[in-house]
Amino acid sequence: MTSPILKVENVHVYFGKSHILQGASLEVNEGMTAVVGRNGMGKTTLMNNLMGLVQSTEGKVTFFGEDITNLKPYQIARKGIGYVPQGRRVFPSLTVEEQLSFIYRKSGSPDGWDLEKVYDFFPRLKERRKHGGNHLSGGEQQMLAIGRALMLNPKLLIMDEPSEGLAPIIIEQLIEFCNRVKETGLSILLVEQSMYFAMNVSNIAHVMQNGTFVYDGDFKELMADEEKAQQILGIGS
Amino acid sequence: MNTAITLILNGLSYAAILFIACSGFSLIFGLMNVVSFCHGTFYLLSCFISYYAFKATGSWLIALIVGAAGIGLFAGIFKFTLFDRVMGDSDRESLMTLGMNFVVVDVITILYPTDAKIIPTPQLLQGTFKLPFGVKYPIMRFAYIGIAILIGLVIYLLLQRTKLGQIIRAGVDDKAMTSALGINISTIFTIVYVIGMALVGISGALGATYMSFRVDLTENQMLLYSMIIVTIGSMESIVGAAIGAIIVGLLDSFTKFYVQSLSTTLLFVLVVVILIIAPRGIMGRKSRRAA
Ligand SMILES: Nc1ncnc2c1ncn2[C@@H]1O[C@H](COP(=O)(O)OP(=O)(O)OP(=O)(O)O)[C@@H](O)[C@H]1O
Ligand SMILES: [Mg+2]
Secondary structure: OOOOOOEEEEEEEOOOEEEEEEEEEEEEEEOOEEOOOOOOOOOHHHHHHOOOOOOOOOEEEOOOOOOOOOOHHHHHHHHHEEEEOOOOOOOOOHHHHHHHHHHOOOOOOOOOOOOHHHHHEEEEEEHHHOOHHHHHHHHHHHHHHHHHOOOOOEEEEEEEOOOOOOHHHHHHHHHHHHHHHHHOOOOEEEEEEOOHHHHHHHEEEEEEOOOOOEEEEEEEHHHHHHHHHHHOOOOOO | HHHHHHHHHHHHHHHHHHHHHHHHHHHHHHHHOOOOHHHHHHHHHHHHHHHHHHHHHHHHHHHHHHHHHHHHHHHHHHHHHHHHHOOOOHHHHHHHHHHHHHHHHHHHHHHHHOOOOOOOHHHHHOEEEHHHHHEEEEEEHHHHHHHHHHHHHHHHHHHHHHHHHHHHHHHHOOOHHHHHHHHHHHHHHHHHHHHHHHHHHHHHHHHHHOOOOOOOOOHHHHHHHHHHHHHHHOOOOHHHHHHHHHHHHHHHHHHHHOOHHHHHHHHHHHHHHHHHHOOOOOOOOOEEEEE
């Protein structure tokens, strides 16, 4: 087996006195890695820590073998992680084209991402390229947030709840998108509340509960075990 | 009628100086959320630097450039050596900039006599324009209005048309997200801080030609007016700074002519009224992202 792209070992994060991440460990391998779990379990906090937006007090994060624990966000981004945050966080004061362009980092290979390729991938963004970030629908904002991360030519894409608040038809498009991206060889670390979405793109589930991972294994097997799924995901299947 | 025209022009030309100083303030506040209490002092420092640069060289243009570059450089060193250590902690930021005030004012007081000084108007801009209703008005003061418009335009183009401007706007929207996209935001902070303070430097040199300056008076007046302008105009908008500067400039001009003793009081009444109508300032945005 090849060594993981991203390795998270025993990460602890506190907000004031509350112990939010309590020793989270995770391996992200090539392809799709899905993290699921109920509300408020610490998924976003972990992603923010991976990006350097929230500092850990203990633990280690390595990316392609290199220690990136608690580096500054811009340093981590430049190592090759593209972040699509929860809530999308597009910039209201920049047009679509501006926010795709100003962070562009050229890829070493000729088939890397650039503005044209992102527009080919999301033709809707091209139609809206002169519009401000605050004049987009939820689905368009999500495409923009993804396109923006692709413009960094990352080696790993982190997506935190991309389906949140979107219409079913847009969710179908996102599923299709994830599967298309997989084919390009870009690895994705996906956080999702929607089991439907997660199961459609990943065979393996990592379940987070109270700031630590309580299940890493086959997705379908987990969902078949009703009692366990109910216990750690709060849902029956 | 001609009194009114003169007072309006006085208000607008003073507003030009105030706007240039406050545009720096808005840029810095908008991006860094830093309220700079040494704004007035840096303004005064620029008055002195450009005054002595003028005495040494006899060139008004060189005085202007030295004032702008001197304050930009001084602010850059201040930020790099001292301010960066406390940045992000607003209590310490305030204390640090307040402390800087005392140091600069004391040094100026020790080094220079306290009498009022003024830089003479350059030859090219001496003389007056003839306006309708028999009003004559100094060319120099029209030039100020022109310079302020020019600077406003340059800032606008910088923000709208350059990559640095895109980064600044993104940073104002969401600093954390901007840095998570690979932008070293603290370098951008330093650049914006130096530009903002260089603008204060320009306004100091212009102000020192407009009217006399004096330690213990000029810096307090400028700090007070800057605070009022960014409060009524919105802390983070250049257009807001322009509107605020025009309101304060006009009010200053009219009240000083008609009711000198109530001038400052009336300004504060205005601030209260505007904040009741628009709590975030005239150009204020409804909400900012918390992160
Ligand atoms: N900045 C903060 N300060 C204090 N507590 C926080 C902060 N951010 C998150 N929390 C708390 O940390 C816990 C984990 O939050 P987090 O956002 O990581 O959960 P999540 O698993 O992403 O949930 P969701 O599915 O709702 O997005 C929650 O209890 C939340 O209230
Ligand atoms: Mg979350």
